[in-house]
Amino acid sequence: MLIQMNKSIKSLALFMVLVLVLASCKSKKALVDAQPEPEPMEEPAPTPEPEPEPEPEPRDVRSAPEATLDTRLNNYFAAIASASSNDVANRNIREALGLFSNGTAPVLIIIYAANGTEDYDEPTDITKYLNYIKDTGNNVHRVKEVVRDPSGKIKELVLVKK
Amino acid sequence: MNRRYIQLLAIAFIAVFTSTAVMAQNAVDPNREKAIDSLALEKVKDLGKYIKIIGNKSTPYNEATRVMDRAEELFAPGSEMGVSSLAKEEIEYYKVREYFRRLMALNYDKVTIEWYDVHYISDLERQPDGRYVGVVTIYQKFEGTNGDKLAYKDTTKKDITIYVEKKETQIAGRTIEFWDVILGDIRVSETSI
Secondary structure (H helix, E strand, C coil): CHHHHHHHHHHHHHHHHHHHHHHHHHHHHHHHHHCCCCCCCCCCCCCCCCCCCCCCCCCCEEECCCHHHHHHHHHHHHHHHCCCCHHHHHHHHHHHHCCECCCCCEEEEEEEEECCEEEEECCEEHHHHHHHHHHHCCCCEEEEEEEECCCCCEEEEEEEEC | CHHHHHHHHHHHHHHHHHHHHHHHHHCCCHHHHHHHHHHHHHHHHHHHHHHHHHHCCCCCHHHHHHHHHHHHHCECCCCEEEEEECCEEEEEEEEHHHHHHHHHCCCCCEEEEEEEEEEEEEEEEECCCCCEEEEEEEEEEEEEEECCEEEEEEEEEEEEEEEEEEEEEEECCEEEEEEEEEEEEEEEEEEEC
């Protein structure tokens, strides 16, 4: 009876070890999969005739905002929120809109971020967002990221709660 | 017999281990829930500020209309707002847009509306369909003045049902998931001087 029990315990231990080994193999495989594949060796090719380089196409630029742009936008938000009158707020809104490619540039607001995922408020546009600041006096977001069009105007804005 | 028992034990162990891992993955981050709570409460406070602007006699018509649009966007379609008065028992309910129009047209020289003590009376609870539902209470202080004379004044306690659900939209070709806060009916629960 005891011998049989010992055998069973041994087989359970063996099973657990097998599970652990399998799990560790899987992690290693994931690690291996994540590594970039080695670049294929290139055959030496005959030197081609030099061709004129094509003009690079204008592309959108996604970046953390430049210090000045960041500061300018945050200053506009503060000025609109604390404007002494509707006219002052509207003047600041008009000026701020000048930094954007158009008044419907999307604005994303991150309300929470953890473990590489971000939770957003309902997306809005820059005109509505600036008016929201005017109406509520809420200056609770700061600039996190801007996407600019080829002319340097902001075409998308990402904000995060201060 | 013992071998069978140990095998069953091993299977049970694996089942418990697996289900614990799955539960840990599905568990809602309490800080995320806190952020959603705070987002929803902020929307209610925003509504209070919009109502103040709409009721203010010095707000230009086009501004009031723009603000009405923003305020209406906060509500689920068909939502109603309760209106009470110290002069009568019954509470009347209007569709939110109609309520805003009537508020703007009130027959006073000056109208002051203030919302305060905005808080949850029923926390946001996750429903089986993934939506969150809760109830927020607010107190509204209303004053209508004609000339220098205070013509009417009351304080109303109102309960607002809030729905929060995850939705997605396309922004510049990307899919963005967001939390949509939607306000439902606003019911009057108390009216006092």
